[in-house]
Amino acid sequence: MLSRAAESLYWMARYMERAEDVARIVDVNLSLQLDRPDNAAEQWRPMLAIGELEELYDSLGVGSATEDVLHFMSFRTENPSSILSCLSLARENARSVREIISSEMWEQVNSTYLEVIDAAETGWWRKQPHRFFQRVRIGSQAYTGVCSATMTHGEGWHFLRLGELLERADETSRILDVKYHFLLPRGAEDVGGSLDQIQWASVLKSVSGYEMFRKRFHDAIRPASVASFLLLDTEFPRAVRYCLVRAENALRSLPGASAEPPNDAVRLLGRLRSEFDYKAVAEVFAQGLHEFCDSVQARLAAVGDAIHRTYFALEASS
Amino acid sequence: MTDGTPDRAATYDPGEFWDEMFLPDRRVRESCRALHERMRTIGMEELRRRQGLAERALLELGITFLVYKEEKGVERIFPFDVIPRVVPAADWSRVEAGLRQRVHALSIFLTDIYGEQKILKDGVVPAEIVLGAKNYRSEWRGFTPPKGVWTHVVGTDLVRDKDGAVYVLEDNLRTPSGVSYVLENRQIMKHTLPEAFAKSRVRPVDDYPQKLLETLRHIAPDRAGGDATVVVLTPGLHNSAYFEHSFLAQQMGVQLVEGRDLAVMDGDVCMRTTRGYERVDVVYRRVDDDFLDPDAFRADSMLGVRGLVAAYRAGKVALANAIGVGVADDKVVYAFVPEIVRYYLGEDAILPNVPTFVCVRPQERKYVLENLDKLVVKAANESGGYGMLVGPHATAAEREEFARLIEADPRNYVAQPTLALSRVPTLTAAGVEGRHVDLRPYVLHGKDIWVMPGGLTRVALRPGSLVVNSSQGGGSKDTWVLRD
Numbered sequence: 066m067l068s069r070a071a072e073s074l075y076w077m078a079r080y081m082e083r084a085e086d087v088a089r090i091v092d093v094n095l096s097l098q099l100d101r102p103d104n105a106a107e108q109w110r111p112m113l114a115i116g117e118l119e120e121l122y123d124s125l126g127v128g129s130a131t132e133d134v135l136h137f138m139s140f141r142t143e144n145p146s147s148i149l150s151c152l153s154l155a156r157e158n159a160r161s162v163r164e165i166i167s168s169e170m171w172e173q174v175n176s177t178y179l180e181v182i183d184a185a186e187t188g189w190w191r192k193q194p195h196r197f198f199q200r201v202r203i204g205s206q207a208y209t210g211v212c213s214a215t216m217t218h219g220e221g222w223h224f225l226r227l228g229e230l231l232e233r234a235d236e237t238s239r240i241l242d243v244k245y246h247f248l249l250p251r252g253a254e255d256v257g258g259s260l261d262q263i264q265w266a267s268v269l270k271s272v273s274g275y276e277m278f279r280k281r282f283h284d285a286i287r288p289a290s291v292a293s294f295l296l297l298d299t300e301f302p303r304a305v306r307y308c309l310v311r312a313e314n315a316l317r318s319l320p321g322a323s324a325e326p327p328n329d330a331v332r333l334l335g336r337l338r339s340e341f342d343y344k345a346v347a348e349v350f351a352q353g354l355h356e357f358c359d360s361v362q363a364r365l366a367a368v369g370d371a372i373h374r375t376y377f378a379l380e381a382s383s
Numbered sequence: 384m385t386d387g388t389p390d391r392a393a394t395y396d397p398g399e400f401w402d403e404m405f406l407p408d409r410r411v412r413e414s415c416r417a418l419h420e421r422m423r424t425i426g427m428e429e430l431r432r433r434q435g436l437a438e439r440a441l442l443e444l445g446i447t448f449l450v451y452k453e454e455k456g457v458e459r460i461f462p463f464d465v466i467p468r469v470v471p472a473a474d475w476s477r478v479e480a481g482l483r484q485r486v487h488a489l490s491i492f493l494t495d496i497y498g499e500q501k502i503l504k505d506g507v508v509p510a511e512i513v514l515g516a517k518n519y520r521s522e523w524r525g526f527t528p529p530k531g532v533w534t535h536v537v538g539t540d541l542v543r544d545k546d547g548a549v550y551v552l553e554d555n556l557r558t559p560s561g562v563s564y565v566l567e568n569r570q571i572m573k574h575t576l577p578e579a580f581a582k583s584r585v586r587p588v589d590d591y592p593q594k595l596l597e598t599l600r601h602i603a604p605d606r607a608g609g610d611a612t613v614v615v616l617t618p619g620l621h622n623s624a625y626f627e628h629s630f631l632a633q634q635m636g637v638q639l640v641e642g643r644d645l646a647v648m649d650g651d652v653c654m655r656t657t658r659g660y661e662r663v664d665v666v667y668r669r670v671d672d673d674f675l676d677p678d679a680f681r682a683d684s685m686l687g688v689r690g691l692v693a694a695y696r697a698g699k700v701a702l703a704n705a706i707g708v709g710v711a712d713d714k715v716v717y718a719f720v721p722e723i724v725r726y727y728l729g730e731d732a733i734l735p736n737v738p739t740f741v742c743v744r745p746q747e748r749k750y751v752l753e754n755l756d757k758l759v760v761k762a763a764n765e766s767g768g769y770g771m772l773v774g775p776h777a778t779a780a781e782r783e784e785f786a787r788l789i790e791a792d793p794r795n796y797v798a799q800p801t802l803a804l805s806r807v808p809t810l811t812a813a814g815v816e817g818r819h820v821d822l823r824p825y826v827l828h829g830k831d832i833w834v835m836p837g838g839l840t841r842v843a844l845r846p847g848s849l850v851v852n853s854s855q856g857g858g859s860k861d862t863w864v865l866r867d
Contacts, residue, residue, distance in 0.1 A: 066656055066658075068655045068656060069643070160445070160620060160625075163633060165633075168633075172444065175443060175444075220657065224657075320657055321657075321658070376657050
């Protein structure tokens with residue numbers, strides 16, 4: 066497979082995943098607000114911090130009304146993480162590999178993009194924001210399904226999975242981090258209180274993990290159990306460890322991945338995954354949840370760089 | 384139109400033109416009976432609804448190009464009209480034979496002018512016209528392309544005049560585009576008017592990608608054995624025909640590459656893959672000669688591959704179409720094609736040329752300059768409707784401008800009478816009205832010469848307009864070539 070095509074597949078998958086993640090986070094924050102309608106502007110801050118968007122948000126002078134924030138997160142092209150920006154990039158990457166992906170994959174990426182464009186132009190999302198985010202999520206999920214069902218599970222597919230899983234691992238670690246950082250220690254009386262419960266539940270909901278969490282942990286929602294579920298679970302598909310295990314499988318299926326000594330990408334991802342295999346949640350808290358999540362993000366970025374060097378940036382030797 | 388009787392239109396006006404669906408007395412042509420009957424049954428409103436569905440489908444398929452409005456790129460579909468153009472079997476067999484003959488003769492012509500140049504020595508075509516053509520590449524004299532084939536993919540533009548006769552308007556021998564629209568239009572039409580389609584007994588076009596792949600594999604270097612690696616070379620995502628490049632690569636199951644994906648290593652053309660470098664045997668290039676290789680042609684080309692041309696000359700890689708074929712679709716050389724056919728094949732051309740005045744001949748130049756208001760003037764090497772003057776529709780200033788251009792460089796211009804292009808009923812805001820069309824069939828030349836049964840019918844959507852180019856208000860229709 067062409068290096069350029071592999072790179073496009075990888076980024077197409079990352080941007081589709083990111084668009085879905087943004088839709089999830091915004092939607093959950095929107096419903097969280099309904100439980101606590103005062104001081105709306107302040108409540109969007111954690112979400113902006115997740116995407117490292119606070120500075121951009123302030124510099125663009127976006128209004129503080131809920132609708133302004135939703136618009137910023139959904140449609141502003143200055144925001145590289147807006148749903149529209151992500152879908153545009155996913156689509157441009159898809160367009161450059163149309164001959165490699167199945168027609169249905171392209172049509173799914175394209176129609177999700179067109180639906181968001183239509184929402185932006187007609188403004189219907191203002192009346193039904195929840196429905197809008199739901200449409201984006203469904204579009205992305207349909208895409209994932211179409212990929213799995215129509216594309217040969219060969220090399221291109223492994224690049225695609227790699228992109229999707231690394232993106233998702235990163236996103237989950239950020240969601241967890243922000244909750245811990247911004248929402249938890251508001252004052253001792255809140256910890257374990259009903260508001261705290263609602264907020265932890267919202268973290269789980271933003272990764273569609275609430276129901277699955279409930280099946281696993283039957284008592285009150287505790288930070289340790291949420292962190293354990295979202296970081297270390299091997300079966301929940303948005304847990305960081307699950308993503309790392311599957312990403313490593315995908316990486317190991319690529320050409321040259323079983324060479325000795327292993328290339329940088331294999332080494333860095335394998336080391337990160339094995340650390341997760343043997344991590345106790347108490348150790349995570351001992352290190353500090355925020356510090357731990359931060360280091361995970363940095364190491365995921367290093368894995369991404371190594372993949373780029375190993376597979377995408379082949380230099381001519383003559 | 385649709386409220387007429389089964390064999391006659393009620394309100395449609397075929398006008399003073401050859402109408403592809405109706406006779407002058409509004410009776411339906413035999414070949415269009417099934418189609419007309421179906422349109423009449425479903426009615427105007429339903430026809431419009433289906434037009435809407437077809438457009439939506441094209442948008443979702445992403446068959447779009449960018450237009451710039453207020454500095455913002457807006458994607459638009461290439462306008463598509465839901466009423467197909469029907470070609471009866473007998474008309475088609477003549478077209479097919481004519482195209483086969485023409486491509487055959489031009490192929491011998493290219494071999495000759497890059498070889499012995501007998502046709503020039505015999506004075507059938509003036510040597511200065513061929514050797515002075517912008518796209519004659521003298522440095523390739525003595526070169527034989529793989530398997531002796533020059534023009535693997537040809538798209539010849541045909542028009543039908545008032546009297547129903549089919550003429551060749553121009554030859555496109557370099558990188559003719561549009562075939563992807565033919566294939567996609569067909570898919571859309573099968574969903575849009577399935578009943579009429581089934582009843583009309585339309586010949587399929589879907590095997591084009593397979594035929595194209597066979598054509599390309601035919602010219603692979605022998606060392607490739609039965610397993611040649613074919614690629615499609617595109618200028619990239621921003622090229623207006625990118626969709627087609629990607630579509631053809633996908634349909635053939637081969638790699639779509641850009642110049643930056645290729646490198647020449649030890650004389651071989653290779654692509655950069657995730658497994659390292661992989662050798663390429665055949666390049667279907669959709670990049671003009673000038674941009675192929677900065678070492679051989681334009682040094683500022685960002686699209687090309689350094690060393691590609693040397694590899695081609697050394698027989699390490701095959702190119703389709705061959706370098707230097709542009710001389711044969713030069714619009715001045717075009718005027719000599721009937722003589723070229725006669726000279727090499729000893730036959731008259733089955734498909735006539737449109738009468739053409741060659742401005743380099745003083746007598747003809749004089750006539751052209753005196754009759755600019757009646758003629759269509761074309762520059763020798765432009766396409767897409769550029770470098771063209773449609774005399775009857777031009778302003779006095781535009782005609783003066785062309786008079787100056789012709790005087791300054793007569794070799795570069797030809798002129799033709801304005802043709803009354805045939806019309807096909809087309810869905811418009813006012814209902815169904817006649818619009819002028821041309822036809823571009825595609826011909827593949829590999830082991831033998833194959834003519835696709837159909838082609839791209841381009842339609843001038845503006846009322847009265849004769850310009851079918853998509854850059855100037857043109858759209859397309861599906862072309863139904865019927866079985867015997």
